[in-house]
Amino acid sequence: MKNIILVTALAISVAFSATAMTAEIDTDGDGMASLVELQVSYPELTEVVFQEIDTDGDGLVNDEEMAIAVELGNLAGPEIDS
DSSP states (O other): HHHHHHHHHHHHHHHHHHHHHHHOOTTSSHHHHHHHHHHHHHHHOOOHHHHHHHTOOOSOOOOHHHHHHHTTTOOOOOOOOO
């Protein structure tokens, strides 16, 4: 039972942090980030790198793709105000 609680807490934490990343970038509120939206925060982002990040090829980056891109170093993580 303890392991289930820990795994659930970790999953919620990862989901929350991934959502927070795209919330800062997602200017139209659709829960996804387009190339144009990402280029506001990441002006050096090229279409080629965007296509690598957009693993499902739908032309938008979702929370999971964003988290993976940050983890792999394709995008910098969000800056957190202290």
